[in-house]
Amino acid sequence: MPSSGDDLFTREDPIFENKELLEINHLPEEGRIVGRDDEISDLANAVNPAIFGQSPSNLLIYGKTGTGKSLCAKHISAQLVRVAKEEGVTAKFAYVDCAQDNTETQAVQTIADSLNDPEVTTIKIPDKGLSTSTYYKRLWKVLDSQYDVVLVILDEVDKLDDDDILMQLSRAGEAGKLTDCKIGVIGISNKIKYKDRMDERVKSSLCEREFVFPPYDANQLRDIMQARSDAFKNGVLEPSVIPRAAALAAREHGDARKAIDILRYAGEIAQSNGSKTVREEFVVQARERAETDRFRELIRGSTPHSRYVLQALAVLSLNRPDEDGFRTTKIFDVYEEICRQEGSDTLSLRRVRDLLKEHAFLDIIEQSRHSGGSAEGSYTEHQLLEDPDVVRKVLVETDEA
Ligand SMILES: Nc1ncnc2c1ncn2[C@@H]1O[C@H](COP(=O)(O)OP(=O)(O)OP(=O)(O)O)[C@@H](O)[C@H]1O
Numbered sequence: 445m446p447s448s449g450d451d452l453f454t455r456e457d458p459i460f461e462n463k464e465l466l467e468i469n470h471l472p473e474e475g476r477i478v479g480r481d482d483e484i485s486d487l488a489n490a491v492n493p494a495i496f497g498q499s500p501s502n503l504l505i506y507g508k509t510g511t512g513k514s515l516c517a518k519h520i521s522a523q524l525v526r527v528a529k530e531e532g533v534t535a536k537f538a539y540v541d542c543a544q545d546n547t548e549t550q551a552v553q554t555i556a557d558s559l560n561d562p563e564v565t566t567i568k569i570p571d572k573g574l575s576t577s578t579y580y581k582r583l584w585k586v587l588d589s590q591y592d593v594v595l596v597i598l599d600e601v602d603k604l605d606d607d608d609i610l611m612q613l614s615r616a617g618e619a620g621k622l623t624d625c626k627i628g629v630i631g632i633s634n635k636i637k638y639k640d641r642m643d644e645r646v647k648s649s650l651c652e653r654e655f656v657f658p659p660y661d662a663n664q665l666r667d668i669m670q671a672r673s674d675a676f677k678n679g680v681l682e683p684s685v686i687p688r689a690a691a692l693a694a695r696e697h698g699d700a701r702k703a704i705d706i707l708r709y710a711g712e713i714a715q716s717n718g719s720k721t722v723r724e725e726f727v728v729q730a731r732e733r734a735e736t737d738r739f740r741e742l743i744r745g746s747t748p749h750s751r752y753v754l755q756a757l758a759v760l761s762l763n764r765p766d767e768d769g770f771r772t773t774k775i776f777d778v779y780e781e782i783c784r785q786e787g788s789d790t791l792s793l794r795r796v797r798d799l800l801k802e803h804a805f806l807d808i809i810e811q812s813r814h815s816g817g818s819a820e821g822s823y824t825e826h827q828l829l830e831d832p833d834v835v836r837k838v839l840v841e842t843d844e845a
Contacts, residue, residue, distance in 0.1 A: 761827075
């Protein structure tokens, strides 16, 4: 007899009570933001003038991934909008993920669209089809007809093709040239070297205040996870799970995103194993899944040769686990071998050196200069910052896809 739907499906989730608390885009309420009191009050201080309808400072926030930069920037912006309203000042904030909107036109379109209330302004901001300058003109009109002050958060600002939008935004509000609305820009980056690449004029206006968010330690990570443990049903989370997940995430570089991912995956693994509780052993499997996902995301859109270079470094690291770094020429030899296997031409040693530099910029590898003495001159060594097993696995799967 065909089974009825009743015994096919589980009607109630046995593990999660409120899973969205562990989803990546979830913005926790103030009480659940742990260990960032000083940073939040510094940010508040910098944007405070907006509450009186004056220009807030432009800020740049640096810090490694998962150190709460986006979270604190959004939190402080939302609080500012609320308090400004109480003071009779109309404010709003726009959030741009520059990894997605990486051209000037896309970024200005997103800002204009998210700030525009067409019922008030009767202005249309189409998804595409307008010139960049027309999008700007419409943005200035939207600002003038709706707001006294706006904050624009440019997350992963280093991913923008160029600095033009930074220039436009930081100058637009100056002396009411293009709009009477006051604009504050909050740039966020996990590339500490980003500022070095910036145009001098943009640098001086965008970087009025700079903040560096330090990594979390294991105790803070534990508190961050603990504050969300009501994502799980009562009694489901075994007591050793959070401390273990915190220790693993702290060992890398104190990344709260990874800690929360590990917790969510551990719950999902419990679910798929039909386990009634989330056990410590699931945490280890969950960490590998979190690593793999993160690395997959990091190399999304990379070129085959950029991946072959990484694969060469992963092969070397796996074969010689005791060595701390490998010289460019050694990596090049293995890279040539991989190209042969893939039936592909090889790039020059110089290009491979550039690709290694790009990986260093993305924090996938670390480079160090060494002096080989008078006979050898100086040379560079490269070391993978990711687990070589994870790198190999993801690269092989990407090239087979
Ligand atoms: N202090 C904290 N308290 C509670 N949750 C936190 C805290 N810091 C970070 N998180 C959570 O960790 C995740 C990553 O944080 P966030 O996106 O702010 O990091 P980030 O520094 O902007 O990283 P990236 O540079 O990768 O964008 C989010 O889900 C966020 O809610």
